[in-house]
Amino acid sequence: MLQLTPNPNQTLQQEIEKKTVLIVDDEAVIRDLCKRVLHDYDVVEAGDGAEALDIFLRGGIDVILTDVMMPLMDGIELLKNLKEREPTVVVIIMTGFADKELILKALKADADDFITKPLNLLQLKSAVDKALVKKALKEEIADLRNVDRFKTLFLSMISHKFRTPITSISLFLQNLASGVIDTRDEGAREHIGLVYNEACYLGNLVSELLAFSSFMTGNSGLHLEPCDLKDLIPSALADCKECPAKPGVASHSDLEDVPELMLDREKISFALQQVIDNAVKFSRETGLVCVTLRNLADSCQISVEDNGIGIPKEQLPKLFEKFYQVDADRTGQVRGFGLGLFYAREFVRMHGGSISIESEENVGTRVLISIPHTTSQSP
Template identity: 30%
Template sequence: MQKTGPRMLFYAVSSSGLILNLVYFTFMTIYCEEPFCFLKFPFIPFSLVVLLTIPLYIILGFYVKKQFETEEKLVKAMKRILNLEKLDRLKTLFLTTVSHEIKTPITPIKAQLQMILKGYFGKLNKEQAKSLYIVLDNIDRLDGLISDILDVSRIEAGTIKFVFEKAKIGDVVNEAFESMKQFAKNKEIILEKKIEDTGEMVFDRDRIMQVIVNLINNAIKFTPKGGKVSIYVKKHKRGAVVIVEDTGIGIPRNKLKQIFKPFYQVDSSYNRKFGGAGLGLSICKGIIEYHGGKVWVESKVGRGSKFYFFLPRKPKPKDKSIKLLNP
């Protein structure tokens, strides 16, 4: 619609009132057969009413014009929203499709490498084996990155699969603790736990394990040699709260709200000390929120961080996708 539309509407409404007034006064002049008879009794009251309608028609014209402009803005805003939603769906579809297509050939590549390293195609010397192990390690990293991107896109699209079952959150924490002990030992970091009995709950065991392992892994990664990482499970009247606390480098206050966004790095410099794509915490957020829970963090630079998540006793799955890329 052209920009002149509201203006023309204003002119139409206000001028129509003025024309009606002009017709009235012309008729009165002709009817009375003398000038300004509409200012004489008994026509004065009617004439005053008609004169007072002139500003009313102008005000009405402005009002209609304003309403028309507002409606036009709303239509444009709705179109922008629909276009953004369409782009958002295309973005998620693109991430899912491309990640899946890249992941498909990784499986046979990895299998062939493992067979070569095990000597199925002949014995390797030390240099050859060392080189192939480097390739295998980087394929594992790539595979993990693609899996993370797939998780993010599936959470966004609402297609990620969850298998809810009865389990104890303490058992899952114990399992995650055992799996991370060697990593902590290699970095000479103390790893400890304190678990309260929360009873049986209903959740996706594998996905919650993924969350806990990710939080412990991050805590160890960002804690210097000689530091400590503690995992707590606390009973809550509506479920359980899991806390992963470290004595690491901490997170600046102005970046606490950003760290759950995909691909966000607290240190985004090219030569940053710690690797990673910045997807782990956003995946944790999506998994916990899908269960109907909540995840948050407290941190002070140089003093460490405490990551919390609340898990309800029974899940309250979301009916729609969870926005991670544009929260």
Template identity: 30%
Template structure:
């Protein structure tokens, strides 16, 4: 809206001075000027405008000394109402009274003019404050639009999470069946199938396993992003949990002739979600195997320090580039490093790992150099209950 169309209130008990100020403003192109002989009348007009969604003043010029409510008290009342608090107020005074001006500024006045006001001074102050008001209005409009957009994005994200969770849940059962049937056939028909038939069954089993892993990861992402990610905590030994997961992961290491080395110092039992923390260990060790060359080694260490359990998994693999490091724990991130044995990667594992560790009150970090391997280290606070 151009300044000429913006509404300006003049509040002064002197009819002649109201007429003079309005004439000066009109001469400079400020056409939408409304005058009042009392602050109470002006405030009632503002309340009525707000109630009926009519334009509010963009600027108020108000005399200090008026019968009833004076300019300072009126300024205080206007500024205390959230609907009107952004409206700049120019106080009109007959003399440069420091005490009155100090009270006016404390009440929320933006500027002042002294009677008799000069045309140039009045125009400068009015234009300056209207420009400021315009900037404030634009900022509030942008904030309102951003708030609306944020709300819409949150709604869309919630819809996405519901769809993701439903789709993944519906896919998990048939994929589990396909994998189970393929395992059964490979065991029952061992030696009865030719090489091509066995290869096809192996492909069905491997593909369904990869897809089931992806579906399970998608379910985890949906749960985490929905804000319904709950931990079922119990007192447990991280050493025992790690040792049990290593037994299950040993076959992966054997296939690539990778040695799994351990240095697990005794640490206190702590409160943790056994299943979720098992996911963390599985993911980090399987990643170390996945990105390591054949006949190398993976070292798993554990110790307690400063009330935290420290767990590190180090490999001698391809490492991570400086460019990829910031993306490491993001969801659906594809990094430049490739598995050494052609293994599949969903780009979800480390983002889930970070969420699980963080939910336990811990932290995780990576130390890596491209071509020289990676060390993933996470911490967990020792909690008695």
């Protein structure tokens, strides 16, 4: 049977077409010229640095090709802003000034390449091609550094989280063995209950550790199957780990009929579970957690809202960072690893969706998860 092998040049061309170049110049004719030369790429245009920065922050830009002399925000200032936000981003500077001081400023701000005006079209195409290779290498190096840093932080986190419950259990057993504790006393029964809770907490930590280990070590792709969010949400509510500690917190759900979507059931269930667990965890002793499911024009939207203690405004941008935990009581003993929301966002994004958090101290928190209809089954 004849088998067709992919054309390497065609495959390379397909990869190139996926890349996006942002051209920044206040002269429309220059932008148009560059766009014509870079027809193999997706090209986005901006007339000044401020507009370019706004476009970049929306995501999806692989290479920035920018002029230096522009109104509102010049190329050097744009370069600095870009590198502060994403050190691995590749920026090519176009300039008609062979000024030594200007070049030094650009180099100090970590410019990746220079192109002089008037533009050499072959040089322009070659510079962008090389920039994409450089970007891939930068990202690979950054990933390796992040892996090393992640391992160090994770090992430190594990030792810290396990030490407290193990110490409590060890001290109780030592006192029990030495006869200091009389198991017939009422106080002893209370201590036994506390130690049992610590043992259960250790078991939960091990389960979480195994789950996160699975996420970190490979199987990161999606295993899609037909799923109904209207079925997944009640399961997540029923499996809430925080509910036993907060019996006074009630839940309410309002679920519309939505299209059946092709989802990774395990990953989406994990994301839902993390958000619902947090809603109960940060509720007061009594409260209400409301979960709604709405079928919008182009997406399914899940809202998880509580009337709990809320989250300080300055902490909101950090919530999706690895290991970050809100310490409402300022005890330094927050349980868990601080990875739940990080992976929840990753898994939602893998489905082309988004997740956001709105919160106000002493009022409550609202989490919105949006999953596009593009993951729905074909009729």
